[in-house]
Amino acid sequence: MALDEKLLEIIVCPKCKGDLIYEPEKERLICKNCSVYYPIKDDIPILLIEEAIPIEEKKRYNYSNE
């Protein structure tokens, strides 16, 4: 199930109030400013600072480039 587009337009990162990037296949919302993502549970984005999960992908890219 996809999130409502109107909802996506109004939700922002609870930390920096910046735009979030929706990744439907991973069910998460990414904040590039904070390098964290917020999980989506039962189509409800969990936009809580304490629920923010650090993004690890960057690290992995660096390793593969070596």
Ligand SMILES: [Zn+2]
């Ligand atoms: Zn943020």
